[in-house]
Amino acid sequence: MEKQATIKDIARTLKISTSTVSRALRDTHDVKQDTRKAVLELAEQLNYQPNQLALHLLKKQTHTIGVIVPNLDFVISTMVKGIDEVALEAGYTVMVCQSNESYGREIVNTKRLMDSLVDGFIVSLSCDTMQVDHIKKIQDKKKPMVLFDRVTSSLNAPKVILDNEEAGFLATQHLIEQGYKRIAILSGPKKLELSNNRMEGYLKALKQNNIKVDKDLIVYCDFNQDYAYFATKELLAMKRRPDAIFAIADKMAIGAMLAIKEKKLNMPNDIGLVGMNNDPATKLVTPTISTVEMPAFELGKTAAKMFIEMMHSEKDMNDEVIVLRPKLIIRESSQKMLVSR
Numbered sequence: 048m049e050k051q052a053t054i055k056d057i058a059r060t061l062k063i064s065t066s067t068v069s070r071a072l073r074d075t076h077d078v079k080q081d082t083r084k085a086v087l088e089l090a091e092q093l094n095y096q097p098n099q100l101a102l103h104l105l106k107k108q109t110h111t112i113g114v115i116v117p118n119l120d121f122v123i124s125t126m127v128k129g130i131d132e133v134a135l136e137a138g139y140t141v142m143v144c145q146s147n148e149s150y151g152r153e154i155v156n157t158k159r160l161m162d163s164l165v166d167g168f169i170v171s172l173s174c175d176t177m178q179v180d181h182i183k184k185i186q187d188k189k190k191p192m193v194l195f196d197r198v199t200s201s202l203n204a205p206k207v208i209l210d211n212e213e214a215g216f217l218a219t220q221h222l223i224e225q226g227y228k229r230i231a232i233l234s235g236p237k238k239l240e241l242s243n244n245r246m247e248g249y250l251k252a253l254k255q256n257n258i259k260v261d262k263d264l265i266v267y268c269d270f271n272q273d274y275a276y277f278a279t280k281e282l283l284a285m286k287r288r289p290d291a292i293f294a295i296a297d298k299m300a301i302g303a304m305l306a307i308k309e310k311k312l313n314m315p316n317d318i319g320l321v322g323m324n325n326d327p328a329t330k331l332v333t334p335t336i337s338t339v340e341m342p343a344f345e346l347g348k349t350a351a352k353m354f355i356e357m358m359h360s361e362k363d364m365n366d367e368v369i370v371l372r373p374k375l376i377i378r379e380s381s382q383k384m385l386v387s388r
Contacts, residue, residue, distance in 0.1 A: 052093035061085055112354060113160030114143045115153060117173040117197060120298070122324045122343050126196060129347025130169055137355045139166070148270075150175040157181045166358065167191035169350050172199060174236045174270070191357035195350040197241050205357065205367045207350040211241055214339045214373040215248020218293045218321040221337070221375055223256050225383045227291035227319050231264040231282050233275050233299045242267075245295045245323070264289055268299060275302030283310050291319035291381070297326035300336050304380070319381040323373075334379030342371050 054072075058065045063082065071078045071086035078086075089095075112134055116123050131141045142165060144156035153173050158181075160168065167190045170182065179202050185192045186204065195207045215232075222230050232249045235242030246265075253260055266282065268274045275294060282289055283306060292307075294300035300322025304314070312318050314334050322329060325340035349369055357364055 052090075052095040054095075056093060057086060057089050057095065060089060109164050109166055110138055111140045111142055111163070111165045112351075113157075113163070113165035113168045114141055115156050115160070115168065115170045116143065116145050117148050117171055119143075119145050121326045122341065123171065123196070125343035126171075126347035126350070129344040129349075130351040131347075133348050133351035133355065137351075139355075146173040146175075148173045148175055150177070154181045157185065161185070161188070161190075165190075167193075167354060169193045169195060169354055171195050172197045174239045174242075177238060191354055193350050193354045193357070195346060197239065199240060203365045205353050205364045207346055207353060207369045208371070209341045209346065210370050210372055211244035212248040212251065214323060214341065215245035215293070215295070216252045217248070217373060217375040218323065218337075218339050219249045219252035220256075221377065222291045222293065222319050222321060222381060223252060223258065225291075225315070225319060225381055228258065229261070229264060229287065229289045230258075230291045230293060231266065231289035233266050233268050233278055233292060233294040233303060235268065235270055235295055237267055242295060249293060270296050270298060272298045272302035272305075275299035276306050279303040279306035280309075283307070283312070289318065292321075294320070294322045297322040297324045297329050297336065297338055300338070301328060301332070304332060304336065314380045315383050319383070321381050325376060329378070337378045337381040338376050340374045340376050342374075346371055 054065050054068045058068045067078060067082065068086050071083040072090065074083065114127060114130055116127065119127070127143055134141050142160060142163065144160060146153035146156060150173055153176055168185050170192065179199060182202060193205050193207065194202060196209070198206045198208055219230060232246065234246050250260060263285065266278045268278050279292065279302065282292070292303050294303050300320060303320060307314060307318055307320065314320055321337045323339040325338045329336040329338050349371070353367070353369065
């Protein structure tokens with residue numbers, strides 16, 4: 048392999064000091080024009096490439112954003128695409144690490160990205176994260192950080208989120224309007240704020256329509272198709288089974304659909320089903336699954352724009368929260384009657 052040319056090589060050849068070569072390459076005013084010309088010509092001849100890391104360290108910036116996500120499923124990968132688009136336009140590179148829903152792995156990822164000298168972080172927490180000391184260390188080092196999608200109120204940091212309560216309300220209200228009375232919810236982990244907010248929307252819709260809450264119809268699941276499948280089987284085995292199910296993620300809705308089909312129930316006549324996220328799979332199955340769409344790409348772009356603003360602003364943005372609105376998409380799995388929206 049051919050050895051990479053260095054400043055020392057240029058200095059040795061031209062019989063000048065390395066500091067003179069360095070100043071010539073940076074076009075400082077204290078270097079003679081003929082010396083600068085000789086340095087640039089030899090640098091080109093030797094195919095000299097400056098040490099980018101050293102230059103970045105000199106400027107105290109690497110123009111790299113550390114992005115930590117719980118997984119790279121359809122929704123979150125779409126958010127990451129939004130982050131990357133804005134970052135690229137602003138001259139930043141994105142380094143993505145996934146925690147696989149592990150608190151321990153999230154801590155490791157944070158440390159590795161810090162060691163990689165990223166300029167700051169854009170973070171979506173794992174469902175296993177209860178303590179956030181590792182995230183607070185980012186703030187202690189005065190690095191810009193934005194939380195997105197899965198956030199926590201225990202951190203005073205800028206946030207970009209979906210109105211998850213409204214999402215839960217839209218799904219449940221739609222099922223009520225279609226005539227369903229016993230509506231079950233496949234919720235996420237209890238400790239996840241996102242899950243609890245979607246649950247609040249579900250409960251709000253029941254209350255507004257004078258429907259009594261039945262705790263037997265509230266099931267807490269991991270964001271997992273198999274878990275949702277077995278949970279739905281148990282719901283359908285009840286003496287008074289639900290006549291509709293709201294699954295707070297589409298992968299859970301797919302699991303619920305498999306259990307419903309196995310029971311040979313008809314959707315939407317015997318039972319209704321609504322998911323959330325507008326995963327492409329919801330349009331490919333039969334019947335197609337109603338869902339609540341979140342603007343994932345826009346959410347990622349907004350988080351990146353907020354990060355870039357923090358990088359170039361002196362103002363304290365820790366109290367800023369941007370909330371994006373969800374949209375109900377009605378399909379065959381829940382539509383007993385025509386609805387105009």
